[in-house]
Amino acid sequence: MPFVQVQAIEGVFTEEQKREVIARITDVMVSIEGESLRGVTWVNFIEIDSGCWGIGGQPLTTEAVKAMQNGG
Amino acid sequence: MPFVQVQAIEGVFTEEQKREVIARITDVMVSIEGESLRGVTWVNFIEIDSGCWGIGGQPLTTEAVKAMQNGG
Amino acid sequence: MPFVQVQAIEGVFTEEQKREVIARITDVMVSIEGESLRGVTWVNFIEIDSGCWGIGGQPLTTEAVKAMQNGG
Amino acid sequence: MPFVQVQAIEGVFTEEQKREVIARITDVMVSIEGESLRGVTWVNFIEIDSGCWGIGGQPLTTEAVKAMQNGG
Amino acid sequence: MPFVQVQAIEGVFTEEQKREVIARITDVMVSIEGESLRGVTWVNFIEIDSGCWGIGGQPLTTEAVKAMQNGG
Amino acid sequence: MPFVQVQAIEGVFTEEQKREVIARITDVMVSIEGESLRGVTWVNFIEIDSGCWGIGGQPLTTEAVKAMQNGG
Structure with a gap:
């Protein structure tokens, strides 16, 4: 206690980034x-x-998130 | 807000059906x-x-669900 | 199976609306x-x-959601 | 109702053990x-x-859990 | 690890029963x-x-569950 | 996306601390x-x-967590 759960679309965070999220x-x-x-x-x-x-009903893909990250 | 999470046994819904569930x-x-x-x-x-x-303690498999869907 | 869980901020949906969400x-x-x-x-x-x-880090209150609903 | 969800690190429980957890x-x-x-x-x-x-911020691996199980 | 979450309708389990569920x-x-x-x-x-x-779309109340428990 | 859920025992975090958790x-x-x-x-x-x-099967109360926080 406490318990924190992170949910994200596959492939957006690298393994290293996931460890960083958990630690920070x-x-x-x-x-x-x-x-x-x-x-x-x-x-x-x-x-x-x-x-x-x-x-909003629109399915979000890994590629779409990466495009958002790159300012797309 | 709101956030809705659907849980289902693997392979029961096709990719297209999952998108339909999300949209509808x-x-x-x-x-x-x-x-x-x-x-x-x-x-x-x-x-x-x-x-x-x-x-009820009985493990449900993808095949068992499909049988139920087909009136089994 | 399936199991669907809806999460929403308190007071945004009336009891009747919650029943409608569940049914629909x-x-x-x-x-x-x-x-x-x-x-x-x-x-x-x-x-x-x-x-x-x-x-985005900003706490959302029931009032803020209602304002959004009313086009605020 | 009730609904119970078990979360565990991959590979710690065998398929048979998962069925046993569900049944028991x-x-x-x-x-x-x-x-x-x-x-x-x-x-x-x-x-x-x-x-x-x-x-505690330390990432737990399947191997680490197995070591714990074996008194490591 | 593991983490188990139990969800139940309010008032069906007494405080003592909830402790028993957690322990067992x-x-x-x-x-x-x-x-x-x-x-x-x-x-x-x-x-x-x-x-x-x-x-099945039908809202379950605490009273309905208790009726089921009593063979209703 | 991402969606992060924090679970904690009631009364351990003040309203202000919960906002701080969300923001940080x-x-x-x-x-x-x-x-x-x-x-x-x-x-x-x-x-x-x-x-x-x-x-470990032992029920944790708000008071017990506060004692832990105070080095108890």
């Missing part, structure tokens, strides 16, 4: 709740299939 | 909450491994 | 997966506290 | 809620990628 | 994964508002 | 995925009833 979200939580809760602060990361995430 | 659930939400919230109405779709979903 | 999302699923799966098609609705949902 | 968690629920709810007691099992689960 | 699900997991993982075996329990859980 | 987790995600995805980076925060979260 943990640091955010611990900086607020206190270092003594670090051992019971969990973060996990789930990938959703490309095209299986709709925004 | 979004339309249901928007028809109730208002078109102005379409852009912040998210739906995603997660597949669970065949046999990793129990009803 | 079920109808969407059943129209695609087949009537024979109606009995194993579940939808539940969870409300999140006002201000406990961030978009 | 269902039995626990039914022994408390009553046999009449067995048919509406669902349990599913989701696997998280190795390294995509942090405890 | 933990025991099931530990008996399969090994006692060494007990400290990292988490179970939490979430209650869903009465009427906010649909089975 | 968003900043972590955006610093990795890119500022262009800020508008589609969501974080929400769910509170679990005191005593409804077990670690």
Whole structure:
């Protein structure tokens, strides 16, 4: 406690970035709740299939997200 | 907001059907909450491994669901 | 199977609207997966506290959502 | 109702063990809620990628969990 | 790891029963994964508002579940 | 996308701290995925009833967590 779950479309975050997300979200939580809760602060990361995430009903693909990242 | 998550056993819905689920659930939400919230109405779709979903303790497989669909 | 979970900020949907969401999302699923799966098609609705949902880091309140609904 | 979701790192539980988890968690629920709810007691099992689960910010791998299991 | 989440309609389980569910699900997991993982075996329990859980599109209330429990 | 959900025992985080968690987790995600995805980076925060979260089968209460925070 706490438990944090991250959901993102597959392939948008590299393995290294996922580790960074886990480490830095943990640091955010611990900086607020206190270092003594670090051992019971969990973060996990789930990938959703490309095209299986709709925004406004439009399916979002890995490529579409990457285009957004590149200012597309 | 809102965020809708669909969970189903793998292989029961085709890719096209998953897109249809996402689009039509979004339309249901928007028809109730208002078109102005379409852009912040998210739906995603997660597949669970065949046999990793129990009803009454009995593991349900993709084949078993298809048999149910065909009136089995 | 399937299981659908709806998350929305508290107070945006009336009790009646929540029932409508549950009924109509079920109808969407059943129209695609087949009537024979109606009995194993579940939808539940969870409300999140006002201000406990961030978009782009900005906390969204019930009032803010209602303003959006009214074209604010 | 009830719906129980189990999340574990991939490869820690064998297919047989996952079935056993589903069956025995269902039995626990039914022994408390009553046999009449067995048919509406669902349990599913989701696997998280190795390294995509942090405890205290440290990413946990399948191998690390197995080492823990073996007293490592 | 593992993390188990139980969802049930409000008021169906007493506080004592919820504790029993948490303890006994933990025991099931530990008996399969090994006692060494007990400290990292988490179970939490979430209650869903009465009427906010649909089975086949029909909203299930606390009273309806209790009637089912009593063979109604 | 991405969607981040934080679960914590009720009363451990103040309203202000919950806002801070939402803002700072968003900043972590955006610093990795890119500022262009800020508008589609969501974080929400769910509170679990005191005593409804077990670690190793032991129910954790709000008071117990506060004691841990104070080095108890």
